[in-house]
Amino acid sequence: MATILETRELKKSFGGLHAIDGVDFRVEAGELRCLIGPNGAGKSSLFKLIVGTYEPSHGTIAFKGKDITSLRPHLRVQDGISMKFQVPGIFHELPAEENLRVALQRAYRGDALEAELERLLEFMDLHSQRNQLAGNLSHGQQQWLEIGMALGVNPTILLLDEPTAGMSSEETFKTGEMVQKLNAGGMTIVVIEHDMTFIRQIAKKVTVLHFGKIFKEGTLDEIVRDEEVVRIYLGKA
Amino acid sequence: MRRFLNLLNGPRTLGRGLQFWVGFCVVFVIAASMPTFTDSFAVTNLTFFLVWTFMALGLSVMWGYGGILSFGQTAFFGLAGYTYGVVSINLGDAHGLTWVALLVALLLPVLLALVLGYFMFYGGIRDVFVGIVTLSVTLVFETFMAQTAGPEWTIGDARLNGFNGMSGMPPLTINGGESNLIFDGPPLYWFVLALVLVCYLGLRLLVNSRFGRVLVAIRGNPDRVEMLGYNVRMYQLSAFAIGGGMAGLSGVLYTLWGAYITPSSMGLNAAALPIIWVAAGGRKDLTAVLVATVALTWVSQQLAIYGNQYALILMGFLLLCVVLGAPEGFVVSLVMFFKRKLALRKQLA
Numbered sequence: 001m002a003t004i005l006e007t008r009e010l011k012k013s014f015g016g017l018h019a020i021d022g023v024d025f026r027v028e029a030g031e032l033r034c035l036i037g038p039n040g041a042g043k044s045s046l047f048k049l050i051v052g053t054y055e056p057s058h059g060t061i062a063f064k065g066k067d068i069t070s071l072r073p074h075l076r077v078q079d080g081i082s083m084k085f086q087v088p089g090i091f092h093e094l095p096a097e098e099n100l101r102v103a104l105q106r107a108y109r110g111d112a113l114e115a116e117l118e119r120l121l122e123f124m125d126l127h128s129q130r131n132q133l134a135g136n137l138s139h140g141q142q143q144w145l146e147i148g149m150a151l152g153v154n155p156t157i158l159l160l161d162e163p164t165a166g167m168s169s170e171e172t173f174k175t176g177e178m179v180q181k182l183n184a185g186g187m188t189i190v191v192i193e194h195d196m197t198f199i200r201q202i203a204k205k206v207t208v209l210h211f212g213k214i215f216k217e218g219t220l221d222e223i224v225r226d227e228e229v230v231r232i233y234l235g236k237a
Numbered sequence: 238m239r240r241f242l243n244l245l246n247g248p249r250t251l252g253r254g255l256q257f258w259v260g261f262c263v264v265f266v267i268a269a270s271m272p273t274f275t276d277s278f279a280v281t282n283l284t285f286f287l288v289w290t291f292m293a294l295g296l297s298v299m300w301g302y303g304g305i306l307s308f309g310q311t312a313f314f315g316l317a318g319y320t321y322g323v324v325s326i327n328l329g330d331a332h333g334l335t336w337v338a339l340l341v342a343l344l345l346p347v348l349l350a351l352v353l354g355y356f357m358f359y360g361g362i363r364d365v366f367v368g369i370v371t372l373s374v375t376l377v378f379e380t381f382m383a384q385t386a387g388p389e390w391t392i393g394d395a396r397l398n399g400f401n402g403m404s405g406m407p408p409l410t411i412n413g414g415e416s417n418l419i420f421d422g423p424p425l426y427w428f429v430l431a432l433v434l435v436c437y438l439g440l441r442l443l444v445n446s447r448f449g450r451v452l453v454a455i456r457g458n459p460d461r462v463e464m465l466g467y468n469v470r471m472y473q474l475s476a477f478a479i480g481g482g483m484a485g486l487s488g489v490l491y492t493l494w495g496a497y498i499t500p501s502s503m504g505l506n507a508a509a510l511p512i513i514w515v516a517a518g519g520r521k522d523l524t525a526v527l528v529a530t531v532a533l534t535w536v537s538q539q540l541a542i543y544g545n546q547y548a549l550i551l552m553g554f555l556l557l558c559v560v561l562g563a564p565e566g567f568v569v570s571l572v573m574f575f576k577r578k579l580a581l582r583k584q585l586a
Contacts, residue, residue: 051464053460072468077463083464085461089461091453091454098248102450102454106467
């Protein structure tokens, strides 16, 4: 499989705090990767570096073989990177359908846009809520709406930052099914999560981050059996 | 045609459908026929009320739809007014040159908005700091123009005249063979009314378009919009330039209306008034802003008979009421109230 995303010696410091401390992170096309680690490990910071919200202190980021280290965030999205934020980044004052239209209208027009809109509403199980203000949706629905928006830009790689945070177990399972379906269709997906049940449902390869560095990488079985990983997670499994 | 009607009746503007547009046409026809059954004093006043609507509509696009609170509208207003004065006094009113002056006067505020907006938005200035920067620009401009009283402050034949302001600029003129059409009185009124119609409809199309959708999204969450692949700074700059241009249009029409322009039109009080009109009407809707601006400029003028300070006190009180009681604006809140009543009645029937 071809490498679609690669960081080399990536570092990000905030004063004396090294949030990302020399990360060589590589994702193959079509992969479904889970990124785990204790709080403060640098998982969200790594995502923000990849999408361009943070500028690196050192190192490079390449996407589809092109150096995107200095590229503005909106240009990275146009290249094919899309992200769902940890805190739902939706437009609360707009109806759910309008939220998706904002995401879709750059890549789609006319009948194609309407078709894709219906498909996303169906996929995210928001058809009946299409005219509801996004701010009035349940937390789980807001998470799904944002995933739908992230999909609406027609990405090549989808970064999901804690997509199941605050969800019920039923919603979490449903989200896992959505992620698996997307990956089965060829989408490259990287997921940050704390919920091990969710990770067990979807994970093929897992990367463990700790103190801003890659601590371990491997299959889920290898990771959960690793004593050092269990230790840094303080027994959370 | 269908696409045009869909945009005109889009979700981001109040007032849609046949009933609204019939009512709109009736109001427009009445407004257009006012010079035939009112005196010249009333026509002059009506022109005055309409002149301010452009600045308010531009601020609505910028602030209400785009989330950019700018105190710089009167800077663009004043720049346009002074530019018209300087250019028209120097070029004169022959050979249609007053229209050249008008075009130049509209171009300069847009250029200023583009330059100022570029440094602000591409420099990362956001939220309340946009208001601070634009207010500073307005006050600096006012202070500068107020000290141009000396004879050395002359551009060609046009003397800037400091705090007394510039006067004597020619009205818009269409030069005919034996007679000229001078835009004064009813011709100026109809010209301004036509511009109100064109700008109002044009802005309705704009805010209901794909551009308007993104602008409203930026108001809600600019970081998320950037992460959907949009160049947010370009959209903000565009909205700012539109607002600046509209304020400039008010400025040049005001100068044509009164044949003068003064630095006080850029002062702190003047800078705050558009904010109050737009907030009081309902900044997120063009129609509400249009109605409120005309109504409040009329009320201010009535109160000014008794003393300028009463109008300002009322405007301040109104802003307080809006912030505390009707943050969506009085006109919008009233419309939503009646809509809810109507919906409830239909449900019970």
